Amino acid sequence: MEAIVKRFKEQLEQLRVYDHAMGILYYDMETVMPKGAFALAGDTLGALSEVSYKLRTDETFVSDMQAILANPDQVDPITLCEAKRMNEDRERIACIPIEEYVAYQVESTAAFSAWQEAKAKNEFALFLPHLEKLIDYTRRFALYYKPDAPVYDTLLDEYEKGLTTEMLDGFFRDVRSALVPLIDRIRKNGYQPDTSFLEQRYPIEKQRELTKTLMQVMCMDPDHSTCGEVEHPFTTNFTKADVRITTHYYEDAVQSSMYSVIHEAGHATYELNVGDEIARSPLGTGVSMGVHESQSRFFENIIGRSEPFIEAVYPKLTELFPEQLKGVSAHAFYLAVNKAEPSLIRTEADELTYSLHIMVRYELEKQLIAGTLKAADLPKAWNAMYREYLGIDVPNDTMGVLQDSHWSGGSFGYFPSYAIGSAYGAQLLKRMERDLDVWGLAKAGNLAPIIAWLKERIYQYGCRLDPKELMEQAFEAPFDPNYYIEYLTEKFTELYRL
Numbered sequence: 001m002e003a004i005v006k007r008f009k010e011q012l013e014q015l016r017v018y019d020h021a022m023g024i025l026y027y028d029m030e031t032v033m034p035k036g037a038f039a040l041a042g043d044t045l046g047a048l049s050e051v052s053y054k055l056r057t058d059e060t061f062v063s064d065m066q067a068i069l070a071n072p073d074q075v076d077p078i079t080l081c082e083a084k085r086m087n088e089d090r091e092r093i094a095c096i097p098i099e100e101y102v103a104y105q106v107e108s109t110a111a112f113s114a115w116q117e118a119k120a121k122n123e124f125a126l127f128l129p130h131l132e133k134l135i136d137y138t139r140r141f142a143l144y145y146k147p148d149a150p151v152y153d154t155l156l157d158e159y160e161k162g163l164t165t166e167m168l169d170g171f172f173r174d175v176r177s178a179l180v181p182l183i184d185r186i187r188k189n190g191y192q193p194d195t196s197f198l199e200q201r202y203p204i205e206k207q208r209e210l211t212k213t214l215m216q217v218m219c220m221d222p223d224h225s226t227c228g229e230v231e232h233p234f235t236t237n238f239t240k241a242d243v244r245i246t247t248h249y250y251e252d253a254v255q256s257s258m259y260s261v262i263h264e265a266g267h268a269t270y271e272l273n274v275g276d277e278i279a280r281s282p283l284g285t286g287v288s289m290g291v292h293e294s295q296s297r298f299f300e301n302i303i304g305r306s307e308p309f310i311e312a313v314y315p316k317l318t319e320l321f322p323e324q325l326k327g328v329s330a331h332a333f334y335l336a337v338n339k340a341e342p343s344l345i346r347t348e349a350d351e352l353t354y355s356l357h358i359m360v361r362y363e364l365e366k367q368l369i370a371g372t373l374k375a376a377d378l379p380k381a382w383n384a385m386y387r388e389y390l391g392i393d394v395p396n397d398t399m400g401v402l403q404d405s406h407w408s409g410g411s412f413g414y415f416p417s418y419a420i421g422s423a424y425g426a427q428l429l430k431r432m433e434r435d436l437d438v439w440g441l442a443k444a445g446n447l448a449p450i451i452a453w454l455k456e457r458i459y460q461y462g463c464r465l466d467p468k469e470l471m472e473q474a475f476e477a478p479f480d481p482n483y484y485i486e487y488l489t490e491k492f493t494e495l496y497r498l
Helices: 002-031 035-057 059-070 077-094 098-121 124-145 151-159 165-189 204-217 254-272 289-303 307-320 330-337 354-370 375-390 416-432 438-443 448-457 467-475 482-495
Strands: 225-229 235-239 242-247
Touching: 002 035, 002 059, 002 077, 002 098, 002 225, 002 235, 002 242, 035 059, 035 077, 035 098, 059 077, 098 124, 124 151, 124 354, 124 375, 151 165, 151 354, 151 416, 165 354, 165 416, 165 482, 204 225, 204 254, 204 307, 225 254, 235 254, 242 254, 254 289, 254 330, 254 448, 289 416, 289 467, 307 330, 307 438, 354 375, 354 416, 416 448, 416 467, 416 482, 438 448
Parallel strands: 225 242
Antiparallel strands: 235 242
């Protein structure tokens, strides 16, 4: 067994190296790679993914995993957990013919490039053939893996283990039934905070300084983290020693990058605080996208848009932007960044209407994967659903169906994670308030105790526990979305004096 474990660990390290190389290439594509280099990068990723596929399905590697799983009392808990995770990973890809697996990697690179061009030119037709291929690949791969299971459930499970369409339908039904009347009451109330000062010119160089401050407040170690600039912000991690966030700056919307940075820093904080003993292991990363989004949405909204936190960072904001914020109080800024109003862009959506954006994507994804909606009809369906759910008209595809990058990477089943994560965050807050003076810490700009609390209950475990087990352990109770509904109802009833 000692020899088996040694060989298994060596194979894991080889896989880590190839995954690291592919990750660097993906990051480069998203940030600084010139458009003309995408085809070459796609070929390289295809070749690397072929090697990765072969390593994951190698007969000796599989035999070693099975030996470890068959003798749990002869190995340490981490090795056993690694074998379980890698075996699940192998089961997902081993059923896919290698030539299809490699072709998919190449196609996803081409699709991302096409999406960028289509969004810039407002021409959905440029992206359409790639989208059709990705939907086809996604559907086939899911059926290879679980031929008797509902395809969309298989996709949801990949991002949040155990999540099903039945569970989400109930979750979204409850959320929508509670929030739509609240949104309607706000609309009829007639009051909206002044946001005119947010629409002035905020120099990008000064916004970059604000980013550095926010990363410091979020306790991000500059030796192991950095921030790049992209079209669609994201976070990537290679190990806890190298975690990278990104943002997009708009001169006439300082709050956009401000909250983008806090959101991505929430992801990064999770990755930077996994246990040292699993740092270079396949266990050394966030366990699911729902849990991951619970951290980004928790810091972006629950902490970041709270009045105590804004009071903490406001002196820096007024130092960087004295003319733009002249005569504007921290309270006025707090009201402005919490303005609730249906909008076009998901990433700019307020905390209250955000879940409606996710519901649109969820409903459309279900239809695309089921084949009841053709990709060519997606823009029309998107626009109709925005009218139904948010009551707004979509002026063009750039601001509509092309606004998100997720589908260009084949990430079908990902979007519900944002809503589930938001609900996780609200329940975490309730449990955290029993141990910490959350708002006193936020007002002091001291997030270290909050991060330490989350590290103890979530971060340190990486993938050692399943999402349900991890979150119930953190909550000390079953997951209950009513905390999310109550949190939003209480916050926005007070903000809008209803």
